[in-house]
Amino acid sequence: MEQNSLKIFKISSILFVISFLIASILFFIPKAGNLSQTDYYVAIQKAQKSNSPILITLYSKWDRKQKISNQILFTDKNLLEQINKRLITVILNLDDDKDKQLIDQFGLKPAYSLLCDKNGKPITYIPNGTSSTEYSIFLNEALKLPFFSWDNLEQAINQSKQNNKNIVIFTTSNLNANLSLAELLKAPANLQYIDINFNPVLFNLQYKPDFAQARQILGFDDNILNIHGQGPSNNSPINAFQSDQLIKATIISPNKTVIAQGTFDEELFQNGNMQGFIEKILTKEVNRVK
């Protein structure tokens, strides 16, 4: 009687071996949804030309959960249409050494996509998950952030020479601080005040080029650099969003002279009055000079 059990065991074992072998072969077929792939540096050139943000996602043939997430998200027709219309997409391959350097530089994690401005500066992250509807909602909200239309420092200086406005640099300690800053700028009066009176620039301290420029403008021993400026190699944007946030506003002239500066305080977060804050730090500076 036991022979029947062994027969079932043998048949099941054969089926196991066959399905395991076919699945193993399929495992190595590259799959990452239908997102179009652009080299990161080419993407920056394209983005600057078309004034489009850059979306960076990861891919690894070894990580099935991530492959599944990419497959679900980036085969959704509506989401793909939305992405292709508004963004330049970069897929960084975790199995590629060249891409790995960029991944380390950005501190990218498979669970997130990173949204960068046209210059490649990380602005915010989007949790990947397995729901294209959720991803689409997050993406839509993220693209409403004002930073995507802001220039980098060099562009802002050129602009400043033409329109005679000073430059306001918002230095943020991490990606979460970007979101807090965006929340303050959500009030139309605040954004309008900034746009009318200044050429705004965002410095994200977790982004290497911004970190270097912030050190030049603010000085090596500036408080925000000392507290949160360990640099992108040690403190990734994704990790750093959980730590304390610090935002600093620095007003500079077109020749990079610092006119006034101040760190965002509790009062500003409570009353949300950006104009009041900027005027306060400007008055403080005038009084200090007197």
Place this chain on the structure above:
Amino acid sequence: MDNIITLTSFDLKRFWTIKRLIIMGIFALITIAVSFIPSSLNIPKSSTQVNFDVILASGLSFVVPVLVLLFTGGIISNDIRTFYYRTILSRPVSKEEYLCSKYLFSFINLFLGTILFAIVPSFIGITSLPVEINFNFGTSLLVYLLYLLEGVLFISISMSLSTILKGSFNIFVLIIWIFLETTLINGLLSNFVSFSKPLAIFSDFFFPAGFSEAAKLLNTSSVLLFESILWGFAALTFWFALSFYQITKIKIDANMD
């Protein structure tokens, strides 16, 4: 086949005592009552589109493992401990018939349980929500079948473990396994696995979830969908084979204590 049906009906009669029927009935009524809650909240009509298969999948992903844990605790080890195994096999019943009856018993419970605790509440819940519903019968049916297969996989794991572990320890091991998958693999390690190939492979194959992954991929009709089904099928045949191998190793007069 007659023996299998007779043994299954014995098991069903033994398991479904009046007390258990009343408890499960109360749970079913509570679940159905809870699914009516959205309609009583007067939520304003939304233009959001909800797919029935997505709601069904999220319900089944919770209900299927819970049902398997409920119905397969000590499924073989307890029979050995109470000498029911010896009593059955001392009659003209083979070991594979005994094991098949256990599979059939668990599958019937799983089938009825999913209807009562997943399909009916999902249907009531979604129809009472003020949203636009996309109902695709084919996709919903495929999602259900894939989760049933996932359930059979859990049953075969539980059954194999029950041939080597005492009492309801098979369930204990399964719970720890699911817990580690949810917390360690999907929680802590999910951000790091891609940076290490061994860790990524460990995470990929730590818990057999091919069928539920395939259910998520149904709308993408990709190679990955086919691969997921094959991984699920590989896991199912492996544990199924193991349970039949283990049953040949258990002596009729075995005593797990």
